[in-house]
Amino acid sequence: MAPLTLLSVPLLLLPAISYAVDPLHINIARRTPRTGTRDFGAEAERVRIRYGYTNSSVSRRAKRASTAGVPITNQNSDSTYFGDLTIGTPPQSFQVVLDTGSSDLWVAATTCANCGSDIQLFNPSSSSTFKGSASGSQNSNIDIQYGSGQVQGSLSSDTVSMGGFTVASQTFLAVDKLSSGLVDGAVAGILGLAWEPLASTQATPFWQTLFQNNALSSPEMSFWLTREINNPKAAVQTYGGVFTLGGTNTTLYSGDIEFLDLTAKTPSFWLLDVSAITVNGKSVTIATGDAAIAAIDTGTTLIGGPSDAVAAVWAQVPGSAASKANPGLYTYPCTTKVTVTMAFGGKAWPINTADMNLGPETSGSSQCVGGIFDLSMGTDIPASSSNPTWVVGDTFLKNVYSVFRASPPSVGFAQLSSAAGGSGSGATSGSSTATSVSQSSPSGSSGSSGSSGNSSSADASHLPSLVGLIFSMFTAIVFFF
Numbered sequence: 001m002a003p004l005t006l007l008s009v010p011l012l013l014l015p016a017i018s019y020a021v022d023p024l025h026i027n028i029a030r031r032t033p034r035t036g037t038r039d040f041g042a043e044a045e046r047v048r049i050r051y052g053y054t055n056s057s058v059s060r061r062a063k064r065a066s067t068a069g070v071p072i073t074n075q076n077s078d079s080t081y082f083g084d085l086t087i088g089t090p091p092q093s094f095q096v097v098l099d100t101g102s103s104d105l106w107v108a109a110t111t112c113a114n115c116g117s118d119i120q121l122f123n124p125s126s127s128s129t130f131k132g133s134a135s136g137s138q139n140s141n142i143d144i145q146y147g148s149g150q151v152q153g154s155l156s157s158d159t160v161s162m163g164g165f166t167v168a169s170q171t172f173l174a175v176d177k178l179s180s181g182l183v184d185g186a187v188a189g190i191l192g193l194a195w196e197p198l199a200s201t202q203a204t205p206f207w208q209t210l211f212q213n214n215a216l217s218s219p220e221m222s223f224w225l226t227r228e229i230n231n232p233k234a235a236v237q238t239y240g241g242v243f244t245l246g247g248t249n250t251t252l253y254s255g256d257i258e259f260l261d262l263t264a265k266t267p268s269f270w271l272l273d274v275s276a277i278t279v280n281g282k283s284v285t286i287a288t289g290d291a292a293i294a295a296i297d298t299g300t301t302l303i304g305g306p307s308d309a310v311a312a313v314w315a316q317v318p319g320s321a322a323s324k325a326n327p328g329l330y331t332y333p334c335t336t337k338v339t340v341t342m343a344f345g346g347k348a349w350p351i352n353t354a355d356m357n358l359g360p361e362t363s364g365s366s367q368c369v370g371g372i373f374d375l376s377m378g379t380d381i382p383a384s385s386s387n388p389t390w391v392v393g394d395t396f397l398k399n400v401y402s403v404f405r406a407s408p409p410s411v412g413f414a415q416l417s418s419a420a421g422g423s424g425s426g427a428t429s430g431s432s433t434a435t436s437v438s439q440s441s442p443s444g445s446s447g448s449s450g451s452s453g454n455s456s457s458a459d460a461s462h463l464p465s466l467v468g469l470i471f472s473m474f475t476a477i478v479f480f481f
């Protein structure tokens with residue numbers, strides 16, 4: 001079978017709206033061949049874990065399944081959501097992006113010259129449980145490609161813990177080269193929360209080891225992500241919600257969770273089909289089947305889709321136009337409230353109008369940038385059952401309680417509880433109401449920060465955050481053979 005490019009060229013235009021005049025081009029190389037010297041000890045341990053021949057790999061009172069709530073940090077007004085994890089003995093602590101669009105774990109290491117001085121760097125020599133890949137092995141160096149950049153590092157293994165769960169001998173990349181602008185502020189790495197087939201390290205992801213070892217009370221990972229985009233006073237880093245590992249947190253949602261089966265038989269990304277979209281109550285015609293496969297991706301800021309579908313969405317908004325300054329993005333009059341709903345085979349979930357409005361295109365402009373962009377930019381991504389043509393990121397996910405379930409493999413959405421809408425520092429109107437497709441739900445900004453008045457001044461307040469905003473796209477770029 002011919003190699004299939006997943007999410008190839010188009011992701012790359014996204015790196016940063018504030019100075020994205022030229023799309024960033026990343027050469028996509030084939031994945032490093034799967035040969036050469038590896039850490040066979042770690043490999044053996046992974047096999048043991050998979051088949052249950054282990055007593056110590058997953059601690060937390062072995063076989064006593066449990067659930068953990070991990071606090072999330074919201075960075076740059078909903079651009080990135082990250083949490084805390086430790087590696088090594090004694091534990092070294094790192095802030096890592098919680099990314100359902102990729103499957104590798106990496107952290108910047110002390111060997112990294114360009115990783116910046118703001119972040120914690122992993123020091124292998126300070127960990128008594130660290131195992132590096134065999135030195136001199138040409139394949140111990142691995143690249144991981146994302147929509148907004150790449151990292152390179154050496155295969156490593158060590159004890160990894162999050163929220164009280166521990167996996168011994170977790171394979172990860174100790175990164176010594178980081179493309180500029182990939183991560184920001186305190187973020188020192190990425191924790192991939194998608195499935196093993198996507199992993200450039202070929203390692204079983206942390207979450208999947210916990211699942212396979214029956215360490216989780218329930219085979220689920222759940223997210224409540226806060227909204228700050230409509231809060232002009234939002235700090236660069238602020239409270240971002242709760243990541244629940246091993247179940248759901250019933251205080252954060254109301255009603256039933258609508259679970260939808262993953263579209264692919266062999267899970268890689270968390271893929272669902274986009275079944276319907278409405279804009280201000282009107283339904284939009286979009287391609288279906290393989291052309292409608294969406295990766296549900298907490299590591300991507302916005303929503304990207306195929307050119308035709310995205311054009312059809314913006315065609316419903318009077319005064320909208322393709323952005324010249326930011327190819328692939330669209331603008332619309334800042335005073336217009338745009339309510340988009342998306343459905344994935346079931347309920348239509350409305351997106352808060354504040355999430356759709358990323359602020360003025362340029363300082364003082366009356367045109368604002370919209371949160372749904374053209375992912376494919378006219379290129380032909382081969383449609384296939386494992387190729388996402390949509391990436392559904394935080395612009396959507398802030399509006400629901402989302403549950404990533406390993407068994408049966410599915411993604412669930414539920415309404416956020418009023419507690420989830422009202423808590424957090426300055427988060428407003430987090431709650432959305434699922435509607436039937438025919439009904440539009442103007443779930444625009446409301447709530448405590450008092451921005452419900454003059455919409456043009458509210459929109460102007462986005463400017464500071466927009467200028468600083470880097471749109472992250474931590475969606476994996478991989479090749480299947």
Ligand SMILES: *[C@@H]1O[C@H](CO)[C@@H](O)[C@H](O)[C@H]1NC(C)=O
Pocket residue numbers: 048053054055056
């Ligand atoms: C499991 O524990 C037993 C007894 O403590 C030990 O002999 C055995 O080597 C352990 N097996 C593994 C795979 O760690």
Ligand SMILES: *[C@@H]1O[C@H](CO)[C@@H](O)[C@H](O)[C@H]1NC(C)=O
Pocket residue numbers: 068069070242249250251252423
């Ligand atoms: C559930 O979420 C609430 C609200 O954020 C939080 O206070 C509580 O600690 C969470 N529960 C668990 C078990 O994490």
Ligand SMILES: *[C@@H]1O[C@H](CO)[C@@H](O)[C@H](O)[C@H]1NC(C)=O
Pocket residue numbers: 454455456457
């Ligand atoms: C909103 O603010 C603009 C600019 O300050 C002003 O011209 C306009 O009249 C205001 N609209 C409302 C409804 O207050």
